[in-house]
Amino acid sequence: MPSCSAWSATKRFCGQVRDSLLGALRGDAVDDEVSEQNCSNVMTRATTGAPSTVEGGTSVGRSQVITVVKGNSGKRYKILEVIGKGGFGMVHRGTLDIEEPLESGFPRVEQFAIKAEQESSIHLEIEVLTATRGKIHFCQLLDSGFDDYCNVHYIVMNLLGPNLVQARNCICRRSFSLSTAIRIGIQTLHAIEELHSVGFLSRDVKPSNFALGRFSSEQRCRVFMLDFGIARRYVDDGGDPLPQRDSGGWRGTSRYCSLRVHQKLDQSRRDDLESWFYMMVELLGGRLLWVYLRRTQKAEIAEMKARARDVHRKAFLERCPKEFDVILEAIDRWGFSSDPDYDGIYLVLTRVMQRQKIDFHDPYDWELESDAALRFDREHRAPLAAKDGGAPPSQSHVEQ
Numbered sequence: 003m004p005s006c007s008a009w010s011a012t013k014r015f016c017g018q019v020r021d022s023l024l025g026a027l028r029g030d031a032v033d034d035e036v037s038e039q040n041c042s043n044v045m046t047r048a049t050t051g052a053p054s055t056v057e058g059g060t061s062v063g064r065s066q067v068i069t070v071v072k073g074n075s076g077k078r079y080k081i082l083e084v085i086g087k088g089g090f091g092m093v094h095r096g097t098l099d100i101e102e103p104l105e106s107g108f109p110r111v112e113q114f115a116i117k118a119e120q121e122s123s124i125h126l127e128i129e130v131l132t133a134t135r136g137k138i139h140f141c142q143l144l145d146s147g148f149d150d151y152c153n154v155h156y157i158v159m160n161l162l163g164p165n166l167v168q169a170r171n172c173i174c175r176r177s178f179s180l181s182t183a184i185r186i187g188i189q190t191l192h193a194i195e196e197l198h199s200v201g202f203l204s205r206d207v208k209p210s211n212f213a214l215g216r217f218s219s220e221q222r223c224r225v226f227m228l229d230f231g232i233a234r235r236y237v238d239d240g241g242d243p244l245p246q247r248d249s250g251g252w253r254g255t256s257r258y259c260s261l262r263v264h265q266k267l268d269q270s271r272r273d274d275l276e277s278w279f280y281m282m283v284e285l286l287g288g289r290l291l292w293v294y295l296r297r298t299q300k301a302e303i304a305e306m307k308a309r310a311r312d313v314h315r316k317a318f319l320e321r322c323p324k325e326f327d328v329i330l331e332a333i334d335r336w337g338f339s340s341d342p343d344y345d346g347i348y349l350v351l352t353r354v355m356q357r358q359k360i361d362f363h364d365p366y367d368w369e370l371e372s373d374a375a376l377r378f379d380r381e382h383r384a385p386l387a388a389k390d391g392g393a394p395p396s397q398s399h400v401e402q
């Protein structure tokens with residue numbers, strides 16, 4: 003990217019999003035995935051200020067500028083290349099500005115993921131990551147801050163590997179084996195259960211919101227849950243479930259959201275599980291019947307989701323183990339205030355594992371293919387292919 007930093011790219015990106023949101027508020031075309039909550043946050047954000055934490059920029063490599071930001075902890079971080087982007091912000095790779103030397107004399111190179119957003123929804127991410135501290139399927143929140151110059155809030159987390167879409171694309175045949183998909187299913191279900199156990203709904207369960215640990219780490223087979231920009235507390239301070247609201251508005255992603263979201267109904271834990279089910283159908287190699295529809299065709303998508311329950315049920319579940327029929331039936335039976343039977347779903351998934359002779363300790367697909375990590379690095383994380391942190395930053399393509 004010529005003579006501008008990845009951080010400035012975030013600023014521009016956030017600016018574009020804000021412009022289109024403000025346009026939407028003025029009555030221009032509205033992006034269907036934008037939540038009402040985020041619209042109002044943008045308006046608030048634009049009128050508030052915060053002390054500057056920008057520490058300056060350093061030129062590195064070919065016309066590449068690294069921006070350094072100072073977190074609330076006092077630590078300073080170099081913002082390197084973009085490793086992910088979503089509707090409201092960007093995720094960058096980052097390192098400490100000044101590496102602390104180890105006793106051996108070699109610098110300790112730590113890498114981070116730095117998520118920046120112009121929205122104050124980052125505060126919700128902070129709330130969720132604080133609540134999930136110590137849970138095994140969640141990133142550690144290491145630091146946070148506000149960059150006055152670029153007008154972005156950011157959080158610093160541990161750096162993970164590919165999200166599930168990218169991981170699937172690293173595999174030669176570009177689809178997971180049954181063994182890998184079922185165990186990802188168990189892990190993602192556990193992640194959702196952990197999130198629910200601390201009183202939050204995700205409302206955006208989808209493959210790109212789960213990532214693996216880094217291929218080079220011991221956590222390469224652990225699935226982590228990401229992105230809590232539209233999460234919501236579903237319990238009050240005493241831990242009792244909040245009553246159902248008359249209308250839930252639109253939150254989520256058309257492809258994976260539950261039927262109830264299409265009906266503008268308030269979401270509850272069962273809706274996260276319905277999204278999980280759609281995600282699983284895809285991860286098991288099936289094709290969601292509405293995959294060819296544009297995300298703006300909400301009514302058509304809703305109709306296809308309804309048909310997947312009756313006339314097209316067989317085609318919908320074609321690639322899934324036969325036990326998945328029971329899971330869908332159960333999720334559809336649960337109402338707004340039902341306590342989801344997570345254990346029942348684990349039991350069914352475990353039955354599939356027994357029937358297919360799948361062991362929890364079997365290698366995952368990306369472990370079986372020695373060049374899967376290389377393919378991921380080449381396509382998404384070019385700098386990480388070199389020795390940790392030693393490579394110059396560069397712009398990398400990231401698939402959504």
Ligand SMILES: Nc1ncnc2c1ncn2[C@@H]1O[C@H](COP(=O)(O)OP(=O)(O)OP(=O)(O)O)[C@@H](O)[C@H]1O
Nearest residue numbers: 086087088089090091093115160161162165210229
């Ligand atoms: N800690 C992390 N380590 C490595 N990559 C990450 C990390 N967090 C996020 N990413 C990458 O960035 C992508 C976008 O992250 P995230 O979903 O949090 O952003 P977002 O702007 O909220 O996205 P969306 O609008 O699509 O929901 C993820 O799919 C993942 O590939």
